[in-house]
Amino acid sequence: MKYSVFSLLKNAFSGHKNWQAAWRNPDPKPEYDIIIVGGGGHGLATAYYLAKEHGLKNIAVLEKSWLGSGNIGRNTTIIRSNYLLPGNNPFYELSMKLWEGLEQDFNFNAMVSQRGVLNLCHTDAQRDAFARRGNGMRIDGVDAELLDAHAVREMYPYFDFENPRFPIKGGLLQRRGGTVRHDAVAWGFARGANMRGVDVIQGCEVQGITIENGKVVGVQTSRGSIKCKKLALCAAGHSSEVASMAGLKLPIESHVLQAFVSEGLKPFIDGVVTFGAGHFYVSQSDKGGLVFGGDLDGYNSYARRGNLPMVEHVVEAGVAMIPAISRVRTLRSWGGVMDMSMDGSPIIDKTSVHGLYLNAGWCYGGFKATPASGFCYAHLIAKDEPHKVATAYRLDRFRRGLMLDEKGQGATPNLH
Amino acid sequence: MLIPCPHCGTRPVEEFTFLGDATVIRPTSLEPSSMDDWMDYVYLRDNPRGNYAEYVQHSGGCRAWLVVTRNTGTHEVHSAVAAKAMKAKP
Amino acid sequence: MSGFRIARGGLIDRSANLNFKFDGKSFTGHQGDTLASALIANGVHLMGRSFKYHRPRGVISAGASEPNALVELREGARREANTRATIVELYDGLTAQSQNRWPSLENDFLAINSLASSIFVAGFYYKTFMWPKSFWEKIYEPLIRKAAGLGTASKEADPDTYEKAYAHCDLLVIGSGPSGLMAARTAARSGARVILADEGSALGGSLLFENEEIDGTTGSTFAQAVISELASMPNVTLMPRTTIFGWFDGNIFGGLERVNDHVAVPPPFEPRQRYWRVHAKRAVLAAGAEERPLVFGGNDVPGVMLASAMRHYANRYGAAAGKSISVFTNNASAQRTAVDLQAHGINIAAVVDTRKNGKIINVKGGKSVKSVSLADGSHFECDAVAMSGGWSPIVNLMCHRGAKPIWNETIAAFTPPDMGSQFTAIGSASGKMLLSECLRGGIAAGTFKGKTPPTPKCRDEAFAIQPFWWVKESTGKAFIDYQNDATAKDLPLANREGYGHVELAKRYTTTGMATDQGKLGNVNAIAILAEAAGKSISEMGTTTFRPMYTPVSFGAFAGPFTGHHFQPVRKTPLHEWCVEQGAVFVETGLWMRSSWFPKAGEDWLTSASREVKATRANVGLCDVSTLGKIDIQGKDAGTFLDKIYCNTFSTLSIGKARYGLMLREDGVVFDDGTTSRLADDHYLMTTTTANAARVMSHIEFCHQALWPEMDVQYVSVTEQWAQMAIAGPKSRATLQKIVDSFTLNDETTPYLVAKDITILGGLTARLFRISFSGEHAYELAVPADHGNMVARAIMQAGQEFGIVPYGVEALSIMRIEKGHVAGGELNGTTTAGDLGLGKMMSTKKDFIGRMMATREGMVDAARQCVVGIKPVDKTMKIRSGGHLLNQNDKPSMANDQGYICSVAWSPMLNMWLGLALLSNGRARHGEVVKVFDGLRGHHYLGEICDPVHFDPKNERLHA
Amino acid sequence: MLRTSALQSVAIQGRFGADKGQPGLMLSVVHPLAIAMVIARKGKSKVLKDALATLKSVNVLWAGPDQYYVQSTVKSETALYIELKTKLANIASVTDQSHGRVTIRISGPKARAVLAKGTPIDLYTEEFPVGKSALTQMAHVGVHLTRTGNDEFTLSVFRGFSESFWEWLTSQSAEFGYQVG
Ligand SMILES: Cc1cc2nc3c(=O)[nH]c(=O)nc-3n(C[C@H](O)[C@H](O)[C@H](O)COP(=O)(O)OP(=O)(O)OC[C@H]3O[C@@H](n4cnc5c(N)ncnc54)[C@H](O)[C@@H]3O)c2cc1C
Numbered sequence A: 001m002k003y004s005v006f007s008l009l010k011n012a013f014s015g016h017k018n019w020q021a022a023w024r025n026p027d028p029k030p031e032y033d034i035i036i037v038g039g040g041g042h043g044l045a046t047a048y049y050l051a052k053e054h055g056l057k058n059i060a061v062l063e064k065s066w067l068g069s070g071n072i073g074r075n076t077t078i079i080r081s082n083y084l085l086p087g088n089n090p091f092y093e094l095s096m097k098l099w100e101g102l103e104q105d106f107n108f109n110a111m112v113s114q115r116g117v118l119n120l121c122h123t124d125a126q127r128d129a130f131a132r133r134g135n136g137m138r139i140d141g142v143d144a145e146l147l148d149a150h151a152v153r154e155m156y157p158y159f160d161f162e163n164p165r166f167p168i169k170g171g172l173l174q175r176r177g178g179t180v181r182h183d184a185v186a187w188g189f190a191r192g193a194n195m196r197g198v199d200v201i202q203g204c205e206v207q208g209i210t211i212e213n214g215k216v217v218g219v220q221t222s223r224g225s226i227k228c229k230k231l232a233l234c235a236a237g238h239s240s241e242v243a244s245m246a247g248l249k250l251p252i253e254s255h256v257l258q259a260f261v262s263e264g265l266k267p268f269i270d271g272v273v274t275f276g277a278g279h280f281y282v283s284q285s286d287k288g289g290l291v292f293g294g295d296l297d298g299y300n301s302y303a304r305r306g307n308l309p310m311v312e313h314v315v316e317a318g319v320a321m322i323p324a325i326s327r328v329r330t331l332r333s334w335g336g337v338m339d340m341s342m343d344g345s346p347i348i349d350k351t352s353v354h355g356l357y358l359n360a361g362w363c364y365g366g367f368k369a370t371p372a373s374g375f376c377y378a379h380l381i382a383k384d385e386p387h388k389v390a391t392a393y394r395l396d397r398f399r400r401g402l403m404l405d406e407k408g409q410g411a412t413p414n415l416h
Numbered sequence B: 001m002l003i004p005c006p007h008c009g010t011r012p013v014e015e016f017t018f019l020g021d022a023t024v025i026r027p028t029s030l031e032p033s034s035m036d037d038w039m040d041y042v043y044l045r046d047n048p049r050g051n052y053a054e055y056v057q058h059s060g061g062c063r064a065w066l067v068v069t070r071n072t073g074t075h076e077v078h079s080a081v082a083a084k085a086m087k088a089k090p
Numbered sequence C: 001m002s003g004f005r006i007a008r009g010g011l012i013d014r015s016a017n018l019n020f021k022f023d024g025k026s027f028t029g030h031q032g033d034t035l036a037s038a039l040i041a042n043g044v045h046l047m048g049r050s051f052k053y054h055r056p057r058g059v060i061s062a063g064a065s066e067p068n069a070l071v072e073l074r075e076g077a078r079r080e081a082n083t084r085a086t087i088v089e090l091y092d093g094l095t096a097q098s099q100n101r102w103p104s105l106e107n108d109f110l111a112i113n114s115l116a117s118s119i120f121v122a123g124f125y126y127k128t129f130m131w132p133k134s135f136w137e138k139i140y141e142p143l144i145r146k147a148a149g150l151g152t153a154s155k156e157a158d159p160d161t162y163e164k165a166y167a168h169c170d171l172l173v174i175g176s177g178p179s180g181l182m183a184a185r186t187a188a189r190s191g192a193r194v195i196l197a198d199e200g201s202a203l204g205g206s207l208l209f210e211n212e213e214i215d216g217t218t219g220s221t222f223a224q225a226v227i228s229e230l231a232s233m234p235n236v237t238l239m240p241r242t243t244i245f246g247w248f249d250g251n252i253f254g255g256l257e258r259v260n261d262h263v264a265v266p267p268p269f270e271p272r273q274r275y276w277r278v279h280a281k282r283a284v285l286a287a288g289a290e291e292r293p294l295v296f297g298g299n300d301v302p303g304v305m306l307a308s309a310m311r312h313y314a315n316r317y318g319a320a321a322g323k324s325i326s327v328f329t330n331n332a333s334a335q336r337t338a339v340d341l342q343a344h345g346i347n348i349a350a351v352v353d354t355r356k357n358g359k360i361i362n363v364k365g366g367k368s369v370k371s372v373s374l375a376d377g378s379h380f381e382c383d384a385v386a387m388s389g390g391w392s393p394i395v396n397l398m399c400h401r402g403a404k405p406i407w408n409e410t411i412a413a414f415t416p417p418d419m420g421s422q423f424t425a426i427g428s429a430s431g432k433m434l435l436s437e438c439l440r441g442g443i444a445a446g447t448f449k450g451k452t453p454p455t456p457k458c459r460d461e462a463f464a465i466q467p468f469w470w471v472k473e474s475t476g477k478a479f480i481d482y483q484n485d486a487t488a489k490d491l492p493l494a495n496r497e498g499y500g501h502v503e504l505a506k507r508y509t510t511t512g513m514a515t516d517q518g519k520l521g522n523v524n525a526i527a528i529l530a531e532a533a534g535k536s537i538s539e540m541g542t543t544t545f546r547p548m549y550t551p552v553s554f555g556a557f558a559g560p561f562t563g564h565h566f567q568p569v570r571k572t573p574l575h576e577w578c579v580e581q582g583a584v585f586v587e588t589g590l591w592m593r594s595s596w597f598p599k600a601g602e603d604w605l606t607s608a609s610r611e612v613k614a615t616r617a618n619v620g621l622c623d624v625s626t627l628g629k630i631d632i633q634g635k636d637a638g639t640f641l642d643k644i645y646c647n648t649f650s651t652l653s654i655g656k657a658r659y660g661l662m663l664r665e666d667g668v669v670f671d672d673g674t675t676s677r678l679a680d681d682h683y684l685m686t687t688t689t690a691n692a693a694r695v696m697s698h699i700e701f702c703h704q705a706l707w708p709e710m711d712v713q714y715v716s717v718t719e720q721w722a723q724m725a726i727a728g729p730k731s732r733a734t735l736q737k738i739v740d741s742f743t744l745n746d747e748t749t750p751y752l753v754a755k756d757i758t759i760l761g762g763l764t765a766r767l768f769r770i771s772f773s774g775e776h777a778y779e780l781a782v783p784a785d786h787g788n789m790v791a792r793a794i795m796q797a798g799q800e801f802g803i804v805p806y807g808v809e810a811l812s813i814m815r816i817e818k819g820h821v822a823g824g825e826l827n828g829t830t831t832a833g834d835l836g837l838g839k840m841m842s843t844k845k846d847f848i849g850r851m852m853a854t855r856e857g858m859v860d861a862a863r864q865c866v867v868g869i870k871p872v873d874k875t876m877k878i879r880s881g882g883h884l885l886n887q888n889d890k891p892s893m894a895n896d897q898g899y900i901c902s903v904a905w906s907p908m909l910n911m912w913l914g915l916a917l918l919s920n921g922r923a924r925h926g927e928v929v930k931v932f933d934g935l936r937g938h939h940y941l942g943e944i945c946d947p948v949h950f951d952p953k954n955e956r957l958h959a
Numbered sequence D: 001m002l003r004t005s006a007l008q009s010v011a012i013q014g015r016f017g018a019d020k021g022q023p024g025l026m027l028s029v030v031h032p033l034a035i036a037m038v039i040a041r042k043g044k045s046k047v048l049k050d051a052l053a054t055l056k057s058v059n060v061l062w063a064g065p066d067q068y069y070v071q072s073t074v075k076s077e078t079a080l081y082i083e084l085k086t087k088l089a090n091i092a093s094v095t096d097q098s099h100g101r102v103t104i105r106i107s108g109p110k111a112r113a114v115l116a117k118g119t120p121i122d123l124y125t126e127e128f129p130v131g132k133s134a135l136t137q138m139a140h141v142g143v144h145l146t147r148t149g150n151d152e153f154t155l156s157v158f159r160g161f162s163e164s165f166w167e168w169l170t171s172q173s174a175e176f177g178y179q180v181g
């Protein structure tokens, strides 16, 4: 059923009794051409684009829990394409373009909201780094503006310009950046994929990968064995666990990242803002909650929850940036398990096992990548060659010394 | 999370800095043929869910590097031993 | 206006009148009231508006779970949005405003949303607002955003202060009702260190309002006696007004103490709130149970209240919710409300019990209750409704570490999971609904050793419930989540549309996502969803419980670390001297560094240029104390340094300094600096300011985890020494005047010497002949307490030569003139080769980073390496961050050749100069490139050149 | 040569904060103080401990595994350093830290309550007896903490942080009223 004002009105008259399920809940078939492990944003987007762009149909997405229970359902919803390195920026810009047409494309309002992403800087060195980044964006036609302190103050007069420890010197603004209603992205892709014949299967955990003669032939799951010709991993924070089923060791560690939401407020902050002198970023949801976060807790973790020191660390920075936020209350905190790669950039590649594909290493930035990740991964799976904007996301880049290290932190995942 | 520093006693997690897997061993060979070992050492991680031995520094305390055994699924901390002492053992 | 003040009784001080304002109207209450109880006593039921439909709402509960009666408390910079009127203690002069309404609470324009409610069902957003595409950004979303949210936060800086503190105990008791009091008393009597925390303004829990009899006295008298005893014990800390909001790893609890929220303004030197981190050996959850609403038409009309809340208001505050009340229940407990209210002379219009097939279908009334209609067709006039849908143990905290609660059929509620002995639940929080069980459970939990003491005698009231979830016959809206306006019908709808998992239903309908986090509504929602999905409640399960149990202010988490105190300030030992010299400071990490020393009327560039010129012409003095200094000793110190640096230090002669380059294990440059050998087994390493701490930690790791067999000791001496660079042709002459008894010349102090000397008649000092500026220069280190004095002495000595102080701006200009790499080039991605220092990498030894630095990508000729750059038009300014393109290429990332890392105005060469990273740059000196600076709308031609712009033969260094 | 305390201009004598009744605590700067960091050479932990026990007119404080601060209020920093260098040759590395650290004494009935606003160490138990030292963090600053009496402690911090730390310490003491001596 296509969603529209008319379908909504029509259903209102019948007491909303006639809505159909947004997706079927099928039992797994014995065999698929392609199985995607992980019903998060990337897995669902991959299925969607495989069906839509490549006309493939016999596909299943296997999700161990409920749909969108992973990081797609717990991120702070920021989208932007303000990356530094040539291996990254064109990919994220493709993603931005896909976001811009996404809702009409999959007929689901995911509330793509280009309210602007502003990164504050507090030192000359930071400003120089932003100038480098901003020009890297502009050189490729991506929008970027370098603001001085005055311009930031015009936008956000209630930030700390009076008594700051680290004065705000300006910021890098990408107006096309913004936020998207995270859950709706999973739902929209799931519905879109479902309509194109994909089986979206919840409560189906992949527990083993069957390999014969160096080639993937199927998976063992909590709902029995399923055969497949190609197997595409999309397990985000659980990538290492799933890859180990095929005997692969990844350049990835799993870390917990916390996020927070405040009580609902009348409009308080218009765009997305990141503090440059501490770990804090914030935006306001369409419901009115301030959605904010900061840094990883710092230790390897598969528990989706963090501890108080990081809460304090993040909130201290929040109050340093916006003194008025002090009397606002934090409503809820939660955590997600991040697939932190060794250089902070993702991997979309084939593996040494024939028919086994890998999509991982998104760190805490993979939400914005969802459409492009699905798009490029689908391309790789369908054609066995990388999409042209995703050629740098190779697994052998570490071996070859071609890291994509935006932050220059080196092989220390919790510093990316 | 509390970590029982062998030198300082039990202290909360904010006094510690985590570096990661303590089971990896730095290769000694400088031959190009050892590159895979180096690659493994610098970049590849088992990243298990469950018990995990990791390098942790008591950076906000005695500054000793420790090998902490902890469950990455539950955050339960089992032990903390000075890295120095750990290495001294054969 | 139906509520009123009951003539007698309660725990309020009727002699103390407090004046307060709600929505501009003045009222009077008493000491001991909450804002909610005072409003009820004044006949006010309408206190708020709901989120989506803007339904008129009144108070439902008497505590932390309140979803409706949220107000903006206080005014101006102290305004607090979304404050629960039910926990606001009344004080004289209190002001509060209702929220989410326009123009007024009575007449709220957006109440028209209610009319369209048949469209605004769960999930409607996702299905609409998509056409035409441009309308979303321009029209729909701005409207949605404007309507969203509840209260308005202040945008002024908070004038109050906050504190953080740690507490430790053998037993933390959370909740001070009968179970908590018994646990605390029993443990305390056995000598254990006990903390008893309760979010309430007074300790006692339900004993403060329930008519109980314990050990022959009233419950509240009994509680008072226990509390007095506890208060007198040195091993007990009583913490009223303290909410334990979260349980974390290591049995650490987060607590929020509302130290001064019950007064208009905190007294001097006192914080508004204090955030606690409680480290408990053991803890007990004695948080009691939450009464549930029933789900029926109009269950949100102001005046419909939880039955226990209604007797809470009557018994504790002497505030009656109405004159005639209908009671609607599915369990025995609401009978108490009928009995208690009747005792206060309030009429009970009807007692409707689902266990006897009674059902209220609808409540009539808009902004207040008029009557109720029952399923059997009868109607009762009344002005308030007391409802009880059963009791849910407050399991929240026990589920904060991931475990799920367990459904218990007998009490029709979720009970806490077993989390081991460190944290156990007692009393109603554990599902024990009888008072005697609560007392007994408390005593058992508080028994540390020996025999369990006897349980006080009390009267028990039987607890009996027959689950009943939803009056489906209702025609009016039946609310599940009051604040978010999720109705009973939304849940089957969610299920029908595929969102039948409890977590999906939550997200699709927003049930449980409001400020009360589903404290009242979630169990009802789960039950209704389970029925729709054809599952049992146990199979359906709960959503995830998360901190905060109740919301915690940002201020509390930030504590005193706000504004200028966000991070500690680190000052150099020469700070005072810098101030005397008129320095302008700049934040560098935590340090404050002197940036330039302007004379009257000078801007930074004029000042820095003058400082450079004077230094290069005569002599300058610069505070370089922030450089990291690490003292390294031991038999293996030299061999150890050979591992840490890519070049060799074991061969360095005693008394000499050498420039060293450190890599990370991945082969990328980590840090650089000069390291000196002071004795055979003694080195002094210097690091960059930025990496000092990281290098220290790296050294500690390398020794302890990689090469513990080495005999090496290290300690940071950054803070022990005040360090000064004395640079310029007259530096030697200047220094000569302060050193004791030796002549400075190329024999005694050749380039790269490092020696211990004395100055000014016996003062210990270390002298290094090294140079960052490219001039003949020294660094002099003296013990920090003497720093200012020595700097003054040098200034005096150099006066005759025209000495100037210079700051980091001048330093930076000089290093760019000299092509020395620094932060802009050491950016964590450059190799030694990129920096032109590839030859420093020894091939004779193992060192950190050696192998990884040989990977193909790390030695690729096309890598970007450091070059000099200057504008082709010498009058033009260049800036950092411009990208480099081949002259004939179009701007694009694919064509990108590199970028400018550092720039400076060179007063020596009279033009702007820079250092850049350029692909294959060393082969391109002399080439003209296009500089793309789209950000600043500025494109120009730049000439690539050797990075050493000034004095390429280093003549000045050796002069 | 006369040393200038890093806190000279901020630690001003007098009574501050809440002014009802007796001050809750006393704060003072311990200056001048000679401090040497002593770290055992490889395999010399035991020998060092014994050697340290023989030293006169000094305080030996634990400062990490096999590390000690040796302090003296009567010896000059140079004298102390040279003495230790000589006596501990081949046993320990010795480094002068007299100027690198600032030591503050805090005492009085509210001392522990104030410290509880900073350190996660439980100071209310027998596990932290008089004479014991610990390394911890308070107000984002590394602190070497020593109990010198039931309600008396010394706090030593890096010199550069001392002013900032002093501001924090006094602000946290204000509610109890404090005397700077
Ligand atoms: C707190 C937080 C904030 C973030 N903020 C942002 C942000 O603002 N912007 C941004 O761009 N990114 C952000 N991210 C990152 C982003 O959310 C992730 O990078 C991205 O969602 C990962 O891709 P995914 O959606 O496919 O992952 P997921 O949603 O995690 O999908 C992986 C799925 O695989 C399933 N799975 C795992 N193992 C198995 C198995 N064995 N069998 C079957 N299924 C399995 C999991 O259950 C899960 O559903 C944030 C993340 C977090 C946690």
Ligand SMILES: NC(=O)c1ccc[n+]([C@@H]2O[C@H](COP(=O)([O-])OP(=O)(O)OC[C@H]3O[C@@H](n4cnc5c(N)ncnc54)[C@H](O)[C@@H]3O)[C@@H](O)[C@H]2O)c1
Binding pocket: C174, C175, C176, C177, C178, C179, C180, C197, C198, C199, C200, C204, C205, C206, C207, C242, C243, C244, C245, C286, C287, C288, C289, C332, C333, C391, C394, C397, C426, C427, C428, C429, C432, C433, C434, C435, C436, C438, C461, C462, C463, C549
């Ligand atoms: N008859 C019935 O149906 C019925 C049902 C439930 C309870 N009861 C009665 O209620 C009483 C329950 O006694 P109890 O001692 O278990 O609980 P209680 O309700 O008397 O006390 C719980 C206390 O915990 C506090 N609290 C809750 N969460 C907190 C937190 N996170 N931080 C700090 N404080 C918190 C509350 O403010 C409250 O004061 C018994 O008398 C029992 O018989 C009766």
Ligand SMILES: Cc1cc2nc3c(=O)[nH]c(=O)nc-3n(C[C@H](O)[C@H](O)[C@H](O)COP(=O)(O)O)c2cc1C
Binding pocket: A073, A074, A075, A076, A077, A182, A259, A261, A285, A287, A289, A291, A304, A331, A332, A333, A334, A335, C503, C512, C513, C514, C517, C543, C544, C546
């Ligand atoms: C952008 C965003 C906004 C959120 N807003 C709210 C909110 O208003 N209320 C709420 O209770 N939770 C909110 N949450 C948190 C969710 O309730 C939930 O905690 C999170 O999705 C993680 O799931 P979990 O807690 O079930 O593990 C929000 C989450 C995100 C990612």
Ligand SMILES: [Zn+2]
Binding pocket: B005, B006, B007, B008, B009, B058, B061, B062, B063, B064
């Ligand atoms: Zn320690």
